[in-house]
Amino acid sequence: MSRFHRRAFLHASGLALATTAAGRVWAAPPEPPRMLTRPIPSTQEPLPVIGMGTWQTFDVGPDAAEQAPLEEVLRTFVALGGTLVDSSPMYGRSEEVVGTLAVKTGLQPKLFLATKVWTSGKAEGIRQMEDSLRKLRAQRVDLMEVHNLVDAATHLDTLRAWKEEGRVRYVGVTHYTASAHDAVAKLLQSRKVDFVQINYSVGEREAEQRLLSVARERGVAVIANRPFAGGGLLQRLKRKPLPPWAAELDCESWAQLLLKFVISHPAVTCAIPATSKPSHLRDNMKAGLGRLPDEKLRARIAAEAA
Template structure:
């Protein structure tokens, strides 16, 4: 069993014998569709449920409200049909939607993640609840179009909410194509991504030269380089910001796990280290949404709670420092 990309833990769920893919998808559809229509427990929670309270932030290009916590699919959704890992994934989507979240981010770089995402959304009829984002990760116009067409097929959609140029690979070529696709209604938003501060100079140049809708970057308590130029520039240019690696790729969270939460965590409505670290990311006003990756329903539910309650201002973190060494 592979580690969870953000919440790697020595605790492992027991593995039942794999069921057939067809039977699993039928059960997934029943589970998540029932959830989407509202279970008695959810109805009893009413307005106090997480779905009623997850914060949203506007996409600057349109003003559309986007929930502040989503789900990344790197590693966690790159699993074989019928495997124990695959059987957990409907619960991840259920936990995301139950909390009021919608953003699911993938890439053709992530193995089977796009296909698995598409299978589960189609099986549960949950496409209407999801804000589906993926990426183009190749060179050349024709190859880029072929790859994006394949992503649409795998994700089982005719139009994508967001198509991003992965790690700026051949961005001038793909950006021209994406503008055509956006004009034709095949994508709603377009963006660029990277995951390392070493690419920020090139990213900044693109952001200054091109009117993209979204920027996706790494940002966490121990990877704060984006605060210097990228996040302020996104705010200045009216670009939505999606944050990948909000836990420092998992290493930061692993270092903190097992330590007691600081007493002041309760002041910002954080009941776990994951929530505290996500609230740090969300405390920057330029951030639109964070997408911690997970393949575990309980971790998705825990992550989502970071999007509820208090989000402190930037000065809070100057007064309350965390030794993550």
């Protein structure tokens, strides 16, 4: 090979190997591991398995000092491969804070923004959704969900039109209590939606009885809220040593083990733990890396967390 062609070859290959003056050959450093993704069933668009909720955590005032930790959380979330940020008009100032920080950091184009409509009546629903777009500083959102099934039929009709107009990319419904799972399942069987958001964790497994199967059969993406059962699981387990076999799943903390239990269910697309602490965010995001438990290890996680 001529010197010219050798130089061109090395340049085209990205200089994967470098030769020192002493003649040693060094491999380029490996790329960091990437967040696992799951396809959204209705489009096959990949979605990272760990997203972020904003209930309570992003409900802060306009003061820069209050928002500084959340800005770091958002920057770190995206840097570590996250995209889906979920909010709601019932979460106080969360929508507005998410919108402000997304624009300030320049990260808005990289986010999969999800919010909700939580009111009754067509006109009031439209007003609330328009207000959410304003607070999020977005011309459209990726996902608009009917919160807790409130006036679901009315809002889903509106959202069907909004989707056709390109104002939302996906449509969904939500709930956070097991007592509503039957009603959610019936809606999934009668209406076409892209997403369902429900409570699911090792401490709240009722969705396994029917709802997760219905979602999978209907081709509906599942967002798992309350993946730590509202924080109760972590509080109870924080003094308990992490089992040694957690290393088989590349887990270094209870938070990672509990999240891997959630996202390893074949019907689950994404889990959305909420935090306002950058250190907790980094811990959560590691759950989207490495090996996931099979049924045997899922059973061991459930037994350890019982």
